[in-house]
Amino acid sequence: MKTVLDIRDLKVDFRQDGKLIHAVKGVSFTVGKGETVAIVGESGSGKSVTALSTVALLGDNAEVSGSVKYLDREMIGAPEPVLRDVRGNDISFIFQEPMTSLNPLHTLEKQLAESLALHQGLVGEAARKRIIELMEKVGIDNAERRLADYPHQLSGGQRQRVMIAMALANGPELLIADEPTTALDVTIQAQILDLLAELKEREGLSLLFISHDLGIVRRIADRVCVMQGGEIVEQGPVEQIFANPQHPYTQKLLAAEPKGRPDPVPEGAEEIVRTDNLRIWFPIQRGLLRRTVGHVKAVNAASISVRAGETLGIVGESGSGKTTLALAIMRLIASEGPIVYLRQDISDWRPRDLRKLRRDMQIVFQDPYGSLSPRMTCEQIIAEGLTVHGVEKGRDRREMVAEIMTEVGLDPAMMERYPHEFSGGQRQRIAIARAMILRPRVVVLDEPTSALDMTVQVQIVELLRSLQRRYGLAYLFISHDLRVVRALAHKVIVMKAGDVVEAGDGDAVFDNPQTGYTRELMAAAFGHAVRSA
Template identity: 80%
Template sequence: MTDPRAPGRPAQDGPVLEVRDLHVAFQTEGRVTPAVRGVSFTVNRGETVALVGESGSGKSVTALSTVRLLGEAARVTGSVRYAGAEMIDAPEPVLRAVRGNDISFIFQEPMTSLNPLHTIEKQLAESLALHQGLTGARARARIIDLLTRVGIRDPDTRLADYPHQLSGGQRQRVMIAMALANGPDLLIADEPTTALDVTIQAQILDLLADLKRDEGLSMLFISHDLGIVRRIADRVCVMQGGEIVEQGPVAEIFANPQHPYTRTLLAAEPRGVADPIDPAAAEIVATRDLRVWFPIKRGFLRRTVGHIKAVNGATIRVRAGETLGIVGESGSGKTTLALAIMRLIESRGPIVFMGRDISAAASRDLRRLRRDMQIVFQDPFGSLSPRMTVGQIIAEGLGVHGVEKGRDKPQMVADIMAEVGLDPGAMDRYPHEFSGGQRQRIAIARAMILRPKVVVLDEPTSALDMTVQVQIVDLLRQLQRRHGLAFLFISHDLRVVRAMSHQIMVMRAGEVVEQGDAARVFSAPATDYTRALLAAAFRDHHG
């Protein structure tokens, strides 16, 4: 007997999803933390509604609460109706039937959603067997059809692949295929392009738009990037502090935002250009035809049969106060080049640092130079030890390289924390007690306390909200101005690169495809590849 509360398919003209006065709080150790407060919106048939806002605004919690995926600690009240049926108090069998069948999810990081131990075919087949009873040849035919529809080339040759054998973009396409497997009505996409290169991001957004049109899908799209929202959504709900502060048609909200927070979000884009360089500025680091080749070894005797040319001839020259922006897609060799310049991996070709070729320097000599060469990584949480206080993390380099004469360590830590915009009184706290933007400031302080000459910034803003990105870019510019720093700035976010860089180097598959003055590269790119990168990055910002 079917449950009387089980939803049917939505009527052609009725809303697919109606959320009314949704409240969500989390109860842990006797403490109640509100996450969503009184949220109301609808998603109509064939419509894309975007929930936009910064980390902690309640976007993902709202989406997960639609089919009760929040776990035992969540206290949910209000109404969530799918196809007219209430989900908030629906019994588990009804929710199970809706999840994956009628409402499907695509998440931000496919590697955490795909099982690393199972092939692509097995993971898709599981879903088809569970929800549609498809097995054997019929299931395989359906899987090949799904992979073809999401743009996986030669899908029959990829069925036996494991997730780690696919690129980031391919993994996200497989996730979309899994979400589509059972012909859902509503697709909930939670930051589905955040971890992807700009060209792949553009392809995934085009794919979602095509699928929406061809399959008659409705979509709830979650993002912190207003450029993406402008491209894909019909209506937008702006969230702050667990509430929707403004909602309406995308064109209207973008043209005439009413709420101060919406206006702040729309203005949050790194602007301006890098400061002019002093013509007399000293050269800090230079390379000539730098190569990083990894041998491919085969056979019982492990003979070298070829090379992976991770970097194949890079020539740079960076002066004090100058930023070289290194751009390109994942796997292009950007980070490999920076690690070689820092002498953290082996390479061929001269690396001249402060007038001295260090390409063959001994470890003992390199240790003395390390003080002057620092790195800030993409993920501030992954690069900060959770067992050390912020004060200990920032001071760690001083223990290795010594403290300047006449200064004590706590005072140096307090000074640098103040300089990067952190409260020195917080030095006894731990990384998990800070926001993403504050953690990135901690990582910058750790690099800056040694007063380096060159800093490698490896995707330092890509994990951050737009308003926080702007703050970090402003901070980096101030530090460069004040201390005459040379920056190697690695990023796939060309908007940030344009605001930061004096020179641009465009890399693809280990080769330098274009290089030169930033203003020239952005205004008149010389190669098709650079033009494609720029088109993908700035397409959503015109009009």
């Protein structure tokens, strides 16, 4: 097999604040022609730094040594014109979050045309034909009509397909995919993985695939390199690594999956929240007089009930109405139909009356870095709600923050640090602490584990279970990760295009789904067909 990429004793150090940080420590591996090699490991293990080193895409503070050969051409220390020629032409990248990689101010046609003009000199009608061909190749329907669209007009899966089209534009030999499916729904994940496998076969591509999700790696890779602390601790054929892992860290990664079931709901538990045929329609207004010409039917007739100590899992693809339903229950967006909180219908309460409920209804978001102010310390972030709601004015705030930090598994000695000084898992614990310090009755958990490593996911699931056990919390748990939902949820509702298509006991929905859509979700999440009713 011809070697496309040959990395030998790669070392990468970063100079930061006068210190030398050793990010990659002597990494060696190869990628053969038509082969898929996966690099797996937790955040900070050096996966992405290794990939970016291949064509010198690291910052000026990086010191790189060793050897990176692309088709026997040395890339480390190569002149800038050589690197420019290889980037995009021979080695292309697909990144994790397409919305941050695509320019929000440019149409799809303009963004794809830029690469074609730069590398191939294609312009005008020739470029337009090539763009349509690329978009059709990656499975974008009505490609010609979508050329004038902007990134925000596409779904997450469609944006990722555009990124793949851009990566393929110049016929690369090697495709480097850095967490390309992390932010996607399970069904879209499956489609993107199938697309990459198909393109690899059809175009004869070699693929370097970076991920922390071992289920995805097992599905797509030929060989696996396991990274920890900047080193490859184990590598080999995918079947060998999964069947007989030798290194303790690999064994730990393979065992890191949320397991078990939530504690039973206490007998006679009080109903905390209920909705009856809740409807959320957003008006479409046009013309000078802003007449309503139609509605976006975000949620149709959703009826739910959650008791103290109970978790309701809300699953479905992006745009199905999951988060919209939760925000309506918290009275953060308008809706029609009763919302009953502790036997009181709060659907028509005025904002002033709702203020006293805010302490009881808290939310933890998907991206802990985006939801925490970078200008506030950990202590200030967690204590902010105490100030807003005037909670326990006689008590020492610092002492209360220290108590809740200990409870969620954080060292109180770190309360003076800022969010960027914490890992992803620690930031999510801060977000949970901020919600829990107010002792709420209901907590909305909106994709709280999707951005986290598998081992950290397990820790957060255990933390949420213990807090629910201790305080009898009612959870609305929104997620596209059905493995996590199964570990946490007592009941599950499945949403599609605003409709609740299936609802019931968690085990019943997972073990015996009644609708084709639910079976499709299960097959995409667990990698096998689920028996029909």
